Amino acid sequence: MEEYALPLNKPLYGELEVPGDKSISHRAVIFASLAEGTSQISHFLDGEDCMRTVNAFQAMGVSISKNKTTLIVEGTGPSNLKEPSIPLYFGNSGTTTRLMIGLLASLPIFTTVYGDESLSTRPMDRVVNPLKLMKAEINGRANGKLLPLAIDGKQLHGFTYELPVKSAQVKSALLLAGLFANGPTTIIENTPTRNHTENMLKALGATITTRDGNITLSPLEQPLEPLNLYVPGDISSAAFFMVACAIIPKSSLLIRNVGLNETRTGIIDILERMGARIQTKNERVVHGEKIGDVSISQAPLSSTIIEGTIIPRLIDEIPIIALLATQAEGTTIIRNAEELKVKETDRIKAIVDVLQTLGAKIEGTDDGLIIHGRTNLTGGKVKSFGDHRIAMMSVIASLISNEKVFIDDTSSVSISYPSFFSDLNHIITT
Numbered sequence: 001m002e003e004y005a006l007p008l009n010k011p012l013y014g015e016l017e018v019p020g021d022k023s024i025s026h027r028a029v030i031f032a033s034l035a036e037g038t039s040q041i042s043h044f045l046d047g048e049d050c051m052r053t054v055n056a057f058q059a060m061g062v063s064i065s066k067n068k069t070t071l072i073v074e075g076t077g078p079s080n081l082k083e084p085s086i087p088l089y090f091g092n093s094g095t096t097t098r099l100m101i102g103l104l105a106s107l108p109i110f111t112t113v114y115g116d117e118s119l120s121t122r123p124m125d126r127v128v129n130p131l132k133l134m135k136a137e138i139n140g141r142a143n144g145k146l147l148p149l150a151i152d153g154k155q156l157h158g159f160t161y162e163l164p165v166k167s168a169q170v171k172s173a174l175l176l177a178g179l180f181a182n183g184p185t186t187i188i189e190n191t192p193t194r195n196h197t198e199n200m201l202k203a204l205g206a207t208i209t210t211r212d213g214n215i216t217l218s219p220l221e222q223p224l225e226p227l228n229l230y231v232p233g234d235i236s237s238a239a240f241f242m243v244a245c246a247i248i249p250k251s252s253l254l255i256r257n258v259g260l261n262e263t264r265t266g267i268i269d270i271l272e273r274m275g276a277r278i279q280t281k282n283e284r285v286v287h288g289e290k291i292g293d294v295s296i297s298q299a300p301l302s303s304t305i306i307e308g309t310i311i312p313r314l315i316d317e318i319p320i321i322a323l324l325a326t327q328a329e330g331t332t333i334i335r336n337a338e339e340l341k342v343k344e345t346d347r348i349k350a351i352v353d354v355l356q357t358l359g360a361k362i363e364g365t366d367d368g369l370i371i372h373g374r375t376n377l378t379g380g381k382v383k384s385f386g387d388h389r390i391a392m393m394s395v396i397a398s399l400i401s402n403e404k405v406f407i408d409d410t411s412s413v414s415i416s417y418p419s420f421f422s423d424l425n426h427i428i429t430t
């Protein structure tokens with residue numbers, strides 16, 4: 001058990017820039033590798049998940065070098081990607097896996113892909129089944145539902161597909177496959193999910209239209225252009241400190257250069273709605289993505305209902321939003337968030353387990369959570385289930401608990417936020 005003897009209830013104060021956005025970092029490596037020529041990606045997130053994507057392209061012969069958080073990618077173009085001689089290991093990263101399955105299915109190479117224990121339980125049929133409709137040849141455990149998978153890549157058929165799950169990973173996998181198909185691909189999305197793939201494809205010269213939830217992509221006729229990209233700060237990482245500031249008295253923080261793409265800013269809407277003092281400033285568009293500074297300070301909070309189209313706009317922030325709700329007056333209800341059950345762990349169960357242990361009044365439902373606030377959190381021994389977002393939520397909970405919180409393992413923070421503890425130490429007042 002690790003001990004969290006961080007200064008309890010000390011305000012957070014100052015300025016900070018969080019590491020690059022995980023979703024954009026993955027996509028930047030993929031498109032830079034598919035482009036022909038040299039790309040430069042600065043403020044890249046060098047967390048474990050994004051490095052899995054880097055390693056996959058290195059195994060296919062792409063030269064990628066990293067100097068601090070700047071990546072130089074010598075894109076080979078799709079036809080020069082080599083067949084990897086060993087299986088590709090995707091660790092804990094759902095995004096790497098789903099996106100790469102889509103791409104690999106459409107390239108003329110044979111690959112096998114696998115992951116860690118958590119990833120090996122996560123559903124892959126959500127990408128494998130539609131790819132099979134495009135005539136992909138993919139086999140794997142449980143009839144292709146689970147890793148490991150063997151992918152016999154070939155030219156696929158363009159198609160029209162209505163997404164049955166609210167998932168940007170599925171959408172992106174099919175768009176990547178569609179880039180090299182023999183006709184256009186249309187994805188119908190009833191609830192908008194993060195649109196970084198579409199934004200980047202547009203910026204790099206692909207023919208793609210997005211209207212009323214219909215995304216239509218034409219196969220590439222010429223190579224993608226190399227990128228020169230600054231990756232905005234990850235709002236999903238900033239969310240931990242936004243919430244910490246909202247619940248610790250006398251806190252005040254400015255987080256600079258945060259990605260403010262509207263498909264990701266549900267956390268800001270919820271903080272505003274619950275009464276936190278939060279403002280975005282200095283908004284601008286950098287390489288097709290909105291970016292700005294976020295200032296936040298503590299204020300009395302009230303409960304809310306979180307459901308419907310906002311859910312994909314804050315899906316990864318639900319663990320920290322649950323903690324926020326324990327500090328708000330009244331009952332907060334989260335619905336339509338069944339996707340939480342197939343993340344790194346069943347996050348509905350994990351959130352309830354951690355917060356109940358710390359004395360919160362919280363129950364899980366089939367598609368969300370009910371949280372009765374406001375409660376003073378006690379200390380206790382909690383398990384993070386090897387899930388980075390549960391570990392970081394538990395650390396923030398320790399900051400407002402009356403007694404010490406012991407967390408079994410926090411090493412998973414390096415999956416999405418390797419500098420989480422040093423950033424926290426930087427803004428914590430002593």
Ligand SMILES: O=C(O)C1=C[C@@H](OP(=O)(O)O)[C@@H](O)[C@H](O)C1
Nearest residue numbers: 023095166167168169170315316
């Ligand atoms: O496309 C992406 O980069 C991501 C999409 C989301 O997953 P789903 O598409 O499964 O909802 C999110 O939870 C994940 O952290 C990153």
Ligand SMILES: C=C(OP(=O)(O)O)C(=O)O
Nearest residue numbers: 092093094095316343344
């Ligand atoms: C769900 C997440 O990531 P992934 O699906 O890429 O593993 C996450 O980062 O919270």
